[in-house]
Amino acid sequence: MNPEGIKYHKEHTWARIEGSMATVGITDFAQEALGDIVYIELPELGASVTAGESMSDIESAKATSPVISPVTGTVKEVNSALEDEPEMINPDPYGKGWIVVVEITGQGDLLDAAAYDAFLKEESQ
């Protein structure tokens, strides 16, 4: 159910790693659990992010939660369209709802799609 070819963090974020760059976002499970997203506090360009640590905060109708970075590195690009339309994440968390592009120096303990699906199944039991 989760797309192949990208890596998943157990804190429900994903990274599409291409060479030294990784596009990062939250998973479909995360957006579903959060409900309608009303705001995302985007990291600044050039900010350092660390795998397993919060890189931004996301607010939904239900909760305010940290977004846990799946990778370590420097923020090279932010999806500034989310400033005005954070709700774009809900229908398209792996596409238009991407959050940042990070130049990576390391990554967390990441899962492939099948392992993440299995992890979600386990969690729900």
Added chain:
Amino acid sequence: MSLVVIGSGPGGYVAAIKAAQLGQSVTIIEDTEVGGTCLNRGCIPTKALIASTSLLSKARELDKYGIDLNGTVSPNLEKIMARKDKIVSTQVKGIRGLFKSWGIKLLEGKGRLLEGKTVEVLLNDGSSISIEADNIIIATGSSPAHIPAFPVDGINVLTSDHALVLTEIPKSMVIVGAGVIGCEWAFIFRELGALVTVVEMLPRALATEDTEVSALIAREMKKKKIKLMTETSVSKVVVESDHIVTKLLNGPDVVAEKMLVSIGRAFNSTGLGLEEVGVKTGKSGEILVDEQMRTNIKGVYAVGDVTGGMLLAHTASAEGIIAARNICGQEVKMDYSCIPAAIFTSPEIASVGLRDFQVHEMGIKTRTGMFQYRALGKAHAIGEIVGFFKIIADEETDRVLGAHVVGSEASVVIHEAAVAIRNGLTSKDLARTIHAHPTLSEGLMEAAEDVHGEAIHLPKK
């Protein structure tokens, strides 16, 4: 017994009425307009403006509430200001009416203390008279502080006094100082459409509030695209014909059409004859008083902003009542331990009692309960889901020590926490008081429950 009150703001006019109620023959002296800063240049006019800007903000999201708008919504500053002026003048008339009803004589002019409890009044019509009194209360208030580095001219570089009489909405505004005044104006100007930058020397906005309050309001500023720069000092202000360049010690220049300087208040203690009569003042010019609001000179009292301290209208009023009662022979002391305060940013902020950093500094062991607005059905129903309720209770006794609310109607919700603190109630007392549903006040009850991990509408921890 006769009493002269100098200054008719919320300190002076309340003291005058209380003293008259207790049988004193009262004269009150005012050189501008009754009501003081609060009514004429502070609390009331800004809240009138905020009523307009919050309605504007709601109108911009009518669609969210299922209402179609056939046309556009835009602020008309002339009308907004006219409404504000009308509200102020109605309230001024109200105070004048109260004076008349309680037999208080209003003299319009400047008062000055002379030896032997005599007050010389230079009346606004140019004449002067002297009046003797058994007691005197000084309640002359405060004014925006002037610091030479900021060339306030009332046109380009403003204080809050000038901001209240603007005739055009500036396209951009740099606000120096992220205290209560700076933050309230930041939201007002932003809602009106100005690009706003707030520059603050300290590490956070509203540095006297709980740190979680500052964090939330910083995020709300970010959402509204108000640029907040903390730990930033202004090195130079260059006023050009149509814009102002603010040079920072640690950052790029900020260019804006106008500047609002909100870096503090100065105490109105000069020109009152204090030195001549020997009334002691502190190093910032504040009049020194004891808990009964007495100065060092027998029969001379001082209340409100001019005595320094919290600079809150309701503190001034409470002090005015204490002074009046002491003058009338009741031995009463001012208690500063439980004074709620409200800040009318968007959303509102209200607090009472201790902040997180204070309990830390004091080394008190506490438990904290927290509850989010977005977990309340009512918050969703009215479309106001931003904010939180926070209760700090003593770990041992469970007594409520502090409460902090950020969110819609925070200024209303806070008062039950004030009752709790004032009367030594525990978080469990608050939690076990049934709160009506659906209301925002339920959030404070849930926060009180959360002190012991018992909030119903929070997941298991």
